[in-house]
Amino acid sequence: MLLNTHTYYSLRYGILSVDQLLQLGTMHGHAVMALTDINTTSACVDFIRLAKKQQIKPVLGVDFRVGIDQKQVVLAQNNIGFQQINTYLTAFLLAKNEDEREVLFERSDLSQCFIVYPFSIENSRRSLKGNEFVGVAINDLSQLSLKKIPTHKMVVMQTVTFTNNRSHNIHQLLRAIDLNVLLSMLKPEAVAKRSEAMIGRDTLLSQFEAYPEIIANTQYLLNQCHVHFNIAPHAENENLSVFQTDQANDIILLRELAYAGIKKRYQKITDELLARIEMELKMIQAKSFVSYFLINWDIITYANQQGYFHVGRGSGANSLVAYLLGITDVDPMELNLYFERFINLYRTSPPDFDLDFSWQDREDVTRYIFEKYPNAALVCTYNTFQYKGLVRELGKVFGLPVSDIEKLSRGHFVVSELDSISKQIIRYAHYMQNFPSYLSVHAGGIIIADKPIAYFCATFLPPKGYPTLQFDMVVSEDVGLYKYDILSQRGLGKIKDAIQIVKENKGMDVFDTVHDVLYLKKDKVVNDYIKKAEAIGCFYVESPAMRMLLKKLQVDNYLALVAASSVIRPGVAKSGMMKTYIERFRFPEKRKDAPPIMLSIMPETYGVMVYQEDVLKVAHLFGGLDLGEADVLRRGMAGKFRSRETFQDVKNKFFNNAIAKGHTQTMVTEIWRQIESFAGYAFAKGHSASYAVESYQSLYLKSYFPLEYMVATVNNGGGFYSTELYFLEAQKWGAILHPPCVNNSENKTIIKGKDIYIGFGFLHGFETKSTQKIIIERSENGIFTSLSNFIKRVNMSLEQLIILIRINAFRFTKVNKRELLWEVHLYKNKLAGVKTKSLFDIPNKTYQFPTLDRSWKADAFDQLELLGFSLYSFFQLLENPNTNELLAKDLKAYENKEVWLKGYLVTVKTTGTASGKKMLFGTFLDKTLGWIDTVHFPLVAEKFPIRGKGVYAIKGTVKIEFDCVSIEVIRIKKLPVIDDPRYAESKGGNSKPVVPKQASA
Incomplete structure (x- = not known):
């Protein structure tokens, strides 16, 4: 009986998640509910998915409003009606004024919808059409006799936005944040009435028992509304299914392109190669992913024609067909890439192709896609309220001084010492955390659908200027829309520009060399530079952590760099297996320590999970899951579906199967711990290999x-x-x-x-x-x-x-x-x-x-x-520059000894310990531009904070691990610089000092 309910996707207005709304409906006896969020259909797919669990019939619609003023509630009778709503809503959001919206409404096709006008504005409407009604709330009943509306055109429309008085307070806070006003200045007309709390079905019916026709009308509307989507895990692929004229021709084209690519990619054609091609083509056709491959090929073909550089990565890089089509430059035969990570019979979603272009070129590639494919849209993301930001927003709403707001947001307080307002802010900030705040645009996700985008949801138009879905990538996949990732990356721009600069400055054309990856992999100079971690400026291998890892692993070849590109990811370190991997990599005798079952599953990585596909292998071969269940596990570990029942079922099956195979509870628990901490932060091996190719190209230059x-x-x-x-x-x-x-x-x-x-x-x-x-x-x-x-x-x-x-x-x-x-x-x-x-x-x-x-x-x-920086040496600007401190190159001789040295701060990384305390990792340069890496444990980090850019005196103990030198800091102090001489000069100073060289350390 509820025609008008809101979730927190009614941004900065609603306060209930989809699940909470449905649970409340069940608790209050409702068997049918219409979700009508304000000016959005973001939550509709989730509403259908979750309603089944609560045994509630879902009805979809939109509450159309200008500001907070309700214009009409529109309910979809069927999928066509839902498409009509989305088409109308998309235009409604773009309308510039009230007159434009009025004209738009008159011209829009809402024939497969029911339109319900609020009771308060009915007098301004012309006579009602067959699908138009007036909504009556409990508070309107006292005025019903004053209206000249026949009861057969009335329906019950009791709006639901929150649960009780406390949640109404949260609603008021959201409204104050949205309007950027003090809570005390929030006008009553800017907030929902307290009567918009959830009400029981029996109570609602009893209020309208004098008007049985209104109740019957309401039930009629709800009974007529049926919107259906096939939602995961039963979703059908809704991506564009035909690239040319029909699927048969698409299959022929894909086969022709694959076999044409053999001559370009391989000097020798083997039976193994041909068998792999046929296996992949058969699987791609069976899973209806032919057009997906061809569209990616089409995008790359256009880019190549324009002279744009690209890197193809993601799980699709495990595919030989993708390599032959030029979508990726990773040879899955050379790397023995796990085919089942790319695709298997159980997998419902296509493989991921992340297509990277330089930041200058991506916009034109995006333009090409939207011009060629009519049913295209960008994917949105939900920007959510986070604790620190919420504390600041709530502090402003409550009128706190800036100093108090900063103290609360940084956590510098003792709860018992706070006043009542500050305690309220902390309490509400925790409750409101992760509420959606506004819709933004995914980094590079684009949907290319078979049906019009409005069939699935409305779109909005962000600054990028392209229609953007009102739901995110997870919901997109739930409904069978799988994104194409068109991303930008600085590294490709560097490579492209460097080739041109070399040509202009040195008169050398190195384009072909840079793209001859087989040659680059064997280049001794390049491999030597990798081993020495001389990689500043080079894609993915220049960070302090990567620089140290390359030294620890003594990486000097392509395959080792592929592994390092994934080992550096947070998951391997979090699982505690990074050090184990380094030990087994450097010292072969350590490999015997690996559990035999893990070593047999992952011999290339010495029994350590390094890549995403390792999760699949372990889940399949150790945990006895089929490949479909293993993929659910992998995706759940990535955070997409961790809370869903299907993920929990797979987790339970993993434990039961592994123990049934004879593995001990202790071992199974430990392997699960590694999977859980690892999987969400890992790369597919093909993805790492793509990164390594680009690293080699930049390292060569x-x-x-x-x-x-x-x-x-x-x-x-x-x-x-x-x-x-x-x-x-x-x-x-x-x-x-x-x-x-x-x-x-x-x-x-x-x-x-x-x-x-x-x-x-x-x-x-x-x-x-x-x-x-x-x-x-x-x-x-x-x-x-x-x-x-x-x-x-x-x-x-x-x-x-x-x-x-x-x-x-x-x-x-x-x-x-x-x-x-x-x-x-x-x-x-x-x-x-x-x-x-x-x-x-x-x-x-x-x-x-x-x-x-x-x-x-x-x-x-x-x-x-x-x-923002000086071309003179930063050490020359110190008050006392002439001291003979140690240099980075000297430190190996002082292992486990305390030293003093000076370093110019390059970067500092803050991280948390297991106990939640803050520790730091610093990177400094000495006066010869040698690297100094420091570790600041929590007590030191708190007592001797890093205070921004400058030269620091560092006291610490020299530690060497796997040939990598670092300083465990005991004390650190920022050194004073000379006074700014420009002010002295303005007072008549006239000195002639010796001038050191510019551009010299």
Whole structure:
């Protein structure tokens, strides 16, 4: 009997999850419920899935509102009606004003729907059509006699938004957050009435017992509504099923493409190869994934035609057919990839293909997809309220001072010492945590469906400009829509740009070499650089953790790098098996310690689960699950379905089967612990192999062309570290760094020989239009000869000119910066905008300026302010720079000894211990740019915090594990730097210090 109920997907309004709403309905005796969230169909699929468990008939609809004002509730009579609702809602959300919505409503086809108008606005409607009704709530009954509406056009519409007074308080808090007002300033008309609490069926019927016709009308509406979807685990594949004209032709095309790819990929065709192709083609056809492969091939074909680089990864990289079609560059025969991870008879979803493009190219690939495939949409994500953010929002709503809000959000309090308001904030923040806050866009998921997208849900239009589903990837899969992942990645942009920069700076074309992966894998120089972890700037292998892992494993080949790419994932470390893997990798005698059953299942990884498919193997061969159940286990471990009954059933079966096989309870529990901590954070082996291919490509460029590669890196947004580090890395390899120069620099950083000119785009406060003016004028009329010549030719504001002078962009004039600042003020008003062409360049009148000196230290501080880093050595700016501390290269001689040394902070990682305390991992550089890795246990981390960028004095004990050196910190202190000399100069300072080299450590 409930026609209008809300979940918390009525964003910043509802407070109930789908499950909670249905449980409440069951508790209150309702056998039929209509879910009508406000302006969204996000929860509809979940509502159908969960309603069956509660033995409730689900009815789907939408509560259309402008702000909080209800316009109409529309219920779907069937799937066509649900599609009509979604089509109308999509347009409703895009409408600019009330008049546009009114016209839209009149023109929309809602013929397969019931439309229920709220009792309060019925008088403004024209006569009601056959499918239109007026909703009556209990509070409206007293006014029923005043309405001239026949009772056969009335239905019971008692809205449900919350459970009781406490949950109404939460609703009010959400409304205050949404409107950004103090709770005390929240107007009554901005919130739902308290009467919108769940009400029992018998109580509701008793309130309307005087109006049996209204009850009968309501029951009639509900009886007529039947929307059905095949939902997981019984979902049908709803992706576009035909790529060409029919499925038979698609199968022929896929076979032709696969066999054509053999000649490109393999020099020798073996029976094993042909058998694998036939097995895969048969399975792909049996599972109706033919069009899925062809669409991915089509996307890659378009990208290749445009000259776009790509990497294909995901579980699809386990497929030989994908390799032959060029979707991936991973040879599953070479790597012995587990076919069943890619696809098996039990698997309902297609394999994952993550297609990475450079950030410059992805947008055009996305455009191509939406133009070619009409039923396409982006996948959404639910951005949820999290504790710290909620505390801040609630603090503002309750009017707390900023200092109190920060104290609460950071957890710096004792509960017993808090006042009543602060305690309420903490209590409500915990309750409201994980409520959906707003809809966003998945990183790269795109749906390409057989049916119109409106058949499944409404869409909204985010800033990206493409229609986006109102539900996420989990719900998409539940209803049989499997996403295509079109992702962007800086690493590919670096490779593409580096090839071009090498061509321009060295005159060498290395395109074919970079893409000859077989050659790169055997390159001794590249493999040696991997072993030494000389990988700064290189995709996926540059982080401190990866750098240390490469050293510990002594990785010097492709297969070892494939393993390392997955070992570094959090799951292996969390399972406690990372150290075990390293020991067994480095010391063969340790491999006998592995349980024989685990060693037999995973001989390549010495009995340690490293890849996602290892979970499948262990679940199948150790736990006795079939491959379909094993895949449920894997997906559940990833967090998608962990709470679902199917996952719990599989978990129980794993334990029962394993024990029945004769394994001890202790062993089964331990293996399960490893699976549970590991599986959600693992890579498929093919995925790791794809990463390793790209790592080799970037490592080749870094090994042979380090300066060009570093320029490409900074121009593509860097990587794991700050931009400064990549300039330092270039300097380490012999680059001569120059600040921006009006006669040499572009918007991006450029290289000429070994000279690297930092781009104008890195200058804080310098406008793009100013850069464009400089480049255009310089290209048309030649280099600039003086400051006055520049001012005459380029119309630029005084503020922009001062930035250029302060960064020393006119150093070719050999005039001191302080004198140039005098000069710019003198000439600016006379010369700005007087851009003339003359047969003769008439010199400007010159003036005698006072002799003004400028110290290198002032230049360093200008660079810090304008670039965010200095081209002078950071150690030179210390108050006491001249001490003979140890260097990183010396530390191996001091194992288990206490040492003092200095390090410039590069990055710090905060992590939690098992007991919940905070510890740190630091990365520093010494004055020769040697790496110093530090470990700060909780007591040290608390007593000696890291206080931002700078040079630190570090006292600690040298520890060496698997040839990897680190410092267990005992004490750390940030060292003071010199006072900013620019302020001293402004008071008349005039010193002439010895100038150290720029771009030199």
